[in-house]
Amino acid sequence: MPRLLSIACLAGLLLFSACETGTPAEEPTPMITDTAAESNLLDKYTSFTLTTDLSTLTENERAMIPLLIEAGKAMNEIFWMQAYGDSEALLSEIADPNLRRFAEINYGPWDRLEANAPFIDGVGPKPAGANYYPVDMTQEEFEAAVEANPDLQSLYTMVRRGDDGALTAIPYHEYFADQMQRASELVKQASELAEDPGLKQYLELRAEALVTGEYFESDMAWMDMKDNTLDVVIGPIETYEDQIFGYKAAAEAYVLVKDRAWSDRLARYAALLPDLQTGLPVADAYKQETPGSDSDLGAYDAIYYAGDCNAGSKTIAINLPNDERVQLEKGTRRLQLKNAMQAKFDKILIPIAGILIAEDQRSHVTFDAFFGNTMFHEVAHGLGIKNTISGNGTVREALRNHASAIEEGKADVLGLYMVTKLIEQGEWDAALMDHYTTFLASIFRSIRFGTSSAHGRANLIRFNFFQEMGAFSRDEATGTYRINPDNIQPAIDALSEKILTLQGDGDYDAVQAFVDQYQQMTPQLQADLDRLASAGIPVDIVFEQGTDVLGL
Numbered sequence: 001m002p003r004l005l006s007i008a009c010l011a012g013l014l015l016f017s018a019c020e021t022g023t024p025a026e027e028p029t030p031m032i033t034d035t036a037a038e039s040n041l042l043d044k045y046t047s048f049t050l051t052t053d054l055s056t057l058t059e060n061e062r063a064m065i066p067l068l069i070e071a072g073k074a075m076n077e078i079f080w081m082q083a084y085g086d087s088e089a090l091l092s093e094i095a096d097p098n099l100r101r102f103a104e105i106n107y108g109p110w111d112r113l114e115a116n117a118p119f120i121d122g123v124g125p126k127p128a129g130a131n132y133y134p135v136d137m138t139q140e141e142f143e144a145a146v147e148a149n150p151d152l153q154s155l156y157t158m159v160r161r162g163d164d165g166a167l168t169a170i171p172y173h174e175y176f177a178d179q180m181q182r183a184s185e186l187v188k189q190a191s192e193l194a195e196d197p198g199l200k201q202y203l204e205l206r207a208e209a210l211v212t213g214e215y216f217e218s219d220m221a222w223m224d225m226k227d228n229t230l231d232v233v234i235g236p237i238e239t240y241e242d243q244i245f246g247y248k249a250a251a252e253a254y255v256l257v258k259d260r261a262w263s264d265r266l267a268r269y270a271a272l273l274p275d276l277q278t279g280l281p282v283a284d285a286y287k288q289e290t291p292g293s294d295s296d297l298g299a300y301d302a303i304y305y306a307g308d309c310n311a312g313s314k315t316i317a318i319n320l321p322n323d324e325r326v327q328l329e330k331g332t333r334r335l336q337l338k339n340a341m342q343a344k345f346d347k348i349l350i351p352i353a354g355i356l357i358a359e360d361q362r363s364h365v366t367f368d369a370f371f372g373n374t375m376f377h378e379v380a381h382g383l384g385i386k387n388t389i390s391g392n393g394t395v396r397e398a399l400r401n402h403a404s405a406i407e408e409g410k411a412d413v414l415g416l417y418m419v420t421k422l423i424e425q426g427e428w429d430a431a432l433m434d435h436y437t438t439f440l441a442s443i444f445r446s447i448r449f450g451t452s453s454a455h456g457r458a459n460l461i462r463f464n465f466f467q468e469m470g471a472f473s474r475d476e477a478t479g480t481y482r483i484n485p486d487n488i489q490p491a492i493d494a495l496s497e498k499i500l501t502l503q504g505d506g507d508y509d510a511v512q513a514f515v516d517q518y519q520q521m522t523p524q525l526q527a528d529l530d531r532l533a534s535a536g537i538p539v540d541i542v543f544e545q546g547t548d549v550l551g552l
């Protein structure tokens with residue numbers, strides 16, 4: 001984007017402190033002082049205050065919130081180190097307050113909504129492995145070293161060079177000992193206040209996990225929680241930030257309050273998974289795993305985001321845990337973050353539809369369909385298979401850096417498959433056109449996250465695939481898109497089959513070819529996205545959050 005360049009030029013040069021962690025900074029450069037320039041990079045984000053009705057909580061639960069928020073702040077610190085390096089050294093050298101704020105939103109000097117383009121002068125491209133690996137490490141070197149030291153591949157280690165220059169694996173709980181211990185103590189204190197036995201058990205085990213690096217037991221305990229109103233997700237979780245291998249888990253935290261009315265409404269869908277798995281439009285070999293029947297769905301208001309989930313585009317639904325062993329035994333929990341979704345719908349999706357969706361179809365863009373599509377996306381992560389049928393191990397291992405985008409693409413398209421089935425069966429009372437049209441508007445919303453985001457890549461791939469199949473078409477005269485009702489169903493089935501097959505085969509080269517073919521930004525699409533930007537439609541939200549806005 002042209003304005004990106006101008007901001008980078010205005011930013012001034014930065015002086016980076018030397019850092020043993022392999023911070024991806026360029027050679028130290030003399031600092032050029034201030035620019036009082038207004039940065040319009042911040043216009044990509046619109047602000048939203050994270051609150052909820054705290055009267056649904058007990059006194060003890062309200063007392064736990066500040067502890068959990070403080071624990072979340074430790075995840076913020078860890079994620080900064082994982083994504084970039086020393087945050088203080090970076091932020092203290094940025095004179096322009098808007099630009100400093102923008103760096104905070106991005107947890108580093110690279111614009112997450114712009115394929116990680118640097119927005120600070122003197123900063124080079126973002127290393128694909130972020131700060132998890134030495135910047136001078138090659139994939140070949142890593143793969144050779146893994147033979148002798150499998151811990152290098154662990155979700156929970158930083159890779160560094162030892163004194164002899166060889167790659168070593170340092171567990172997170174050692175590398176981030178201060179932060180992990182602090183978070184652990186706070187979570188432990190919260191556990192002492194917990195009244196719900198499931199929550200208490202989980203918090204005790206999670207406090208332990210943060211300082212031992214053994215997350216399995218606490219993940220299992222998290223799956224066993226059923227009646228708690230207050231919830232927290234904390235620790236190293238998602239692997240999107242590692243764009244070399246997708247191995248390393250990024251620190252994050254969410255503090256959540258359950259919306260009981262909505263949760264009850266959602267509860268029944270997980271039970272339908274086994275049937276839906278059987279009906280998937282793919283050969284039997286690719287649907288031979290049985291989805292966990294213990295899976296559950298809930299609606300929550302988020303009251304705090306920290307670390308990975310708070311970087312760049314904000315998560316609106318959670319599907320965890322990621323550990324395949326827990327998934328096979330207990331399924332997953334799917335948490336819809338209702339207040340964050342409402343913010344994105346009102347402030348971003350409706351304005352996008354106003355520009356890019358055909359006028360006569362615009363009324364089909366509804367919050368209920370947006371909520372439903374996101375919910376079914378999360379449920380659909382439980383469909384398909386986790387292990388390849390070709391002896392290539394888990395799908396995640398086999399597809400490496402493409403695993404996340406392909407998995408997100410699977411969940412998106414199978415979510416549509418699900419809603420279609422459930423409406424046919426009378427299980428979900430809604431108009432299919434609402435779901436399809438809202439889905440189309442959402443594709444534009446998500447492509448704007450850029451190709452550094454797994455969701456952005458998944459949506460770009462799907463846009464091109466659907467366009468090729470005529471699922472929607474563009475009207476030249478108005479510059480708007482419309483769903484073609486006759487073509488969308490075959491497109492959903494075809495893409496579902498394609499992705500499920502790619503995952504089951506675990507054939508990395510075939511996935512690479514698929515990505516190369518469909519992950520293309522066409523000039524027409526770019527021009528349409530530029531219209532959204534020039535209309536001033538924000539790309540995503542940032543949160544006003546914490547104990548102050550909660551009145552605690």
Ligand code: ZN
Pocket residue numbers: 319377378381407408411
């Ligand atoms: Zn997902």
